[in-house]
Amino acid sequence: xxxxIAVLLAASASPWxxxxxxxxxxxxxxxxxxxTADGTVWSAGHRYANGRxxxxxxxxxxxxxxxxxxxxxxxxxxxxTTSRVWAFGPNRAYAWNGRAWTSWSLGTFHATDAxxxxxxxxxxxxxxxxxxxxxxxxxxxxxxGAAQAVDAxxxxxxxxxxxxxxxxxxxxxxxxxxxxxxxxxxxxxxxxDVAVVSARNxxxxxxVSWxxxxxxxxDVTFSRPLAMHWNGSRWRMTLGTTQGQPYxxxxxxxxxxxxxxxxxxNPQLWQVRGTSWASTPLPRPTGxxxxxxxxxxxxxxxxxxxxxxxxxxxxxxxxxANATLWRVS
Numbered sequence: 098x099x100x101x102i103a104v105l106l107a108a109s110a111s112p113w114x115x116x117x118x119x120x121x122x123x124x125x126x127x128x129x130x131x132x133t134a135d136g137t138v139w140s141a142g143h144r145y146a147n148g149r150x151x152x153x154x155x156x157x158x159x160x161x162x163x164x165x166x167x168x169x170x171x172x173x174x175x176x177x178t179t180s181r182v183w184a185f186g187p188n189r190a191y192a193w194n195g196r197a198w199t200s201w202s203l204g205t206f207h208a209t210d211a212x213x214x215x216x217x218x219x220x221x222x223x224x225x226x227x228x229x230x231x232x233x234x235x236x237x238x239x240x241x242g243a244a245q246a247v248d249a250x251x252x253x254x255x256x257x258x259x260x261x262x263x264x265x266x267x268x269x270x271x272x273x274x275x276x277x278x279x280x281x282x283x284x285x286x287x288x289x290d291v292a293v294v295s296a297r298n299x300x301x302x303x304x305v306s307w308x309x310x311x312x313x314x315x316d317v318t319f320s321r322p323l324a325m326h327w328n329g330s331r332w333r334m335t336l337g338t339t340q341g342q343p344y345x346x347x348x349x350x351x352x353x354x355x356x357x358x359x360x361x362x363n364p365q366l367w368q369v370r371g372t373s374w375a376s377t378p379l380p381r382p383t384g385x386x387x388x389x390x391x392x393x394x395x396x397x398x399x400x401x402x403x404x405x406x407x408x409x410x411x412x413x414x415x416x417x418a419n420a421t422l423w424r425v426s
Contacts, residue, residue: 126406130392134396154175216232251293321343
């Protein structure tokens with residue numbers, strides 16, 4: 098096996114730590130992560146093998162790491178239970194039962210996120226549609242807007258993208274939110290992730306972006322981070338300062354609050370409890386930048402995992418990108 102795993106324990110003021118870095122001859126990138134109740138961490142993405150770009154799925158339990166066999170396309174999302182892991186590529190879903198892969202056609206569909214409610218209830222979303230596994234087949238459910246993230250908790254399923262959407266049990270409905278102040282007519286508000294802490298505690302995060310001119314008259318894209326919090330009776334909006342990076346990830350912290358990532362490249366992490374926001378950087382090996390693609394919590398615990406990649410400082414397209422996992426408890 099050519100890949101070498103390095104566990105990094107570099108000193109850092111952050112409660113997060115680099116848990117694993119995959120070193121191999123070409124690019125390795127984790128696009129998504131899922132964690133099951135038994136502590137198995139499943140991550141999926143793509144890598145280069147024999148000069149070809151292909152998908153791969155890795156499991157990590159304790160110090161035992163395994164890359165699943167099989168030829169898969171580049172993967173964009175992963176979801177898992179203790180008995181089955183789901184991976185999603187262009188127009189298809191793949192399920193690993195511990196011995197072999199089975200695949201299903203999803204029609205014309207690109208999954209941007211996936212979530213397991215139970216072994217017989219799995220969701221994937223992408224654009225104006227979603228797919229739901231019923232235990233025997235995949236069913237299509239339209240979304241009244243563009244969805245790019247999905248999460249479940251407290252017996253409820255929520256999605257987010259061009260708006261915030263709630264599954265009624267029969268269909269998706271768009272949720273009415275407080276009016277978001279937009280600086281220009283062409284400004285757009287987009288939600289990038291959603292986190293369901295409980296039925297009465299839901300977060301949707303993203304940003305507001307618009308085109309304008311800087312002090313020198315050059316065309317630039319301005320942005321402000323945006324978060325919406327549902328407390329069971331009303332939504333509370335948090336809108337950050339201009340030129341702040343959008344919030345890109347949100348995940349329950351297992352203590353009643355959430356972890357929120359701001360920016361995908363060398364992101365800042367926020368632990369939010371009530372109205373208190375405490376920031377910490379995402380650690381990375383010396384001489385490397387970090388890209389965080391996804392976060393997931395181990396059910397029933399405060400252990401949260403992040404997945405993405407690290408690359409030599411200053412070059413996000415460097416062919417030496419290494420798939421990376423982070424952990425906080």
